[in-house]
Amino acid sequence: MKIAIVGASGAVGQEFLTILNERVDFPVDELLLFGSERSAGSKYEFRGKQIEVKLLQHNDDFKGVDIALTSAGGSTSIEFAETITKHGTLMIDNSSAFRMDADVPLVVPEVNPEDALNAPRRIIANPNCTTIQMVVALNAIEKLSHIKRVHVATYQSASGGGAQAMAELKHQYEQLVAGEEPTVNKFAYQLAYNVIPHIDVFTDNDYTKEEMKMFNETRKIMHSDIAVSATCVRVPVMRAHSESIWVETERPISIEEAREAFSTSEGIVLMDEPSEKVYPMPLFIAGKDPVYVGRIRKDLTNENGLAFWCVADQIKKGAALNAVQIAEWIIRNKK
């Protein structure tokens, strides 16, 4: 297998390298790295070899590449999709550019892996980070009883804004400790000691695009009429996202059923022993692969409702890992 990473120097690009290094069974015969003019020429180690980042250009560099893992922003994905896929390369794209296109599957391997086999444009879209971790959890409940409604409030880390956003948050605390005015560039306002109820741009219904992704992408991935009302909030955490979720199902689900479903579902780790102070928290889940679920309770407003808390690493399961898992599923199931 010849694999390419596009956007190799970014936070997700670097995580692609880490994950491919970790997953020794992933069959990489050759790895190519691509990036912008800023990152071209940089070198990164992969399985003991130094690989130089090539400049992403409109040429035939992708000839012979089996899978391109792309994370270079929506406009780059749109501009280079034809260049990347024209010789048969499968593009697994982390941007939001193609997610809602009818002829582009939107895939979370624990939920709808078969959709990956029908990619007429040789593009598969990786969902939004907040949606990925939520649908992994929702899918466990959906198998018990159809979910009609979801309310979700997010606690999203700086990593969703990329490597520079994470550096800015860290720098803000350094500046505050030094008695200096914190620098604000990557977020709308100072994030240190603050929470910001605004991620991505606002749409006509006053939800943000991030919140509408949770509505639209969840429906597409789950093939469902599920309705999701989200409030997406940036919090001063480095890299894992947390979500407070309420679901309403067609029939009542007991706590015991829900715990059993979460604990036996692929990709989920149940962390729910409140008396022992066991519940997922982003600080301790950063860098880990699974989606963690805890704080499972009955919804006190609704017999058919459940409340729970869900945490996952935004750069891993929320981005790079999910894309690599899509590639792994395709490699396994195309043979």
Place this chain on the structure above:
Amino acid sequence: MKIAIVGASGAVGQEFLTILNERVDFPVDELLLFGSERSAGSKYEFRGKQIEVKLLQHNDDFKGVDIALTSAGGSTSIEFAETITKHGTLMIDNSSAFRMDADVPLVVPEVNPEDALNAPRRIIANPNCTTIQMVVALNAIEKLSHIKRVHVATYQSASGGGAQAMAELKHQYEQLVAGEEPTVNKFAYQLAYNVIPHIDVFTDNDYTKEEMKMFNETRKIMHSDIAVSATCVRVPVMRAHSESIWVETERPISIEEAREAFSTSEGIVLMDEPSEKVYPMPLFIAGKDPVYVGRIRKDLTNENGLAFWCVADQIKKGAALNAVQIAEWIIRNKK
């Protein structure tokens, strides 16, 4: 009026002093300060005079005191309620000790001020901080149509844990910047760069006491069968609490009606111009009196639902200010 502050050295006690200094119309002829052995002997300035903190003891120190504003923890409130009230002093108590007692009114002046007039034990309870700011906002909607259900996820600041908890959060960032291991004493886990879905102790239904306060206190204050399902989360913010709220009303409420109701309700400031990046944030609302509401949207899962975002200073409206406003209402309405 002779006023006493009990727990004068704590975060809320200090805020009582600030607020009474600010509110020049509040008729204080004499101010007494009380505290534990640790704080007795400390001196604080009030309207130009130095006042020494007296040791809280079982004696007749409260004779002649009209109103005692108490914030010294539930066990101290229980132990000293008789001592404080026995000569006719009205005790406005910030602890959770008496809140659900049938013969103790639980009051938010914007919502149920008249309840304050019926206090047979001469004790009025100040509600939990997260509940106060929420019911001020809910009350504006309730006047339009009865609220049946509420889902609320909180983003609670360190100030809820008191002055030492705030100091611990600040110190954790100083330690992290210095490359040291952060000290954890006041919270269950490191709060810097983290969020912790656990405030107060867990109850039998796996909700925390903090979450059940939002259920029970809201019903008592609003004289309503309203059902509240809350997830309470500590975030690394210094002193204002934020809440992501969904309400379901008996009839559909339009965005315009909701905006009008919030903007004309006592104690609420509407901050809702998403296109101008205008929405409430805790960093900028710390130290302010009102409850701020923004991000008003239709609930995408329910025609009778609304979503909004609510921020208020936990030590001001969430504690000391609400208690002082109760005192002011009583002074005005007893004449």
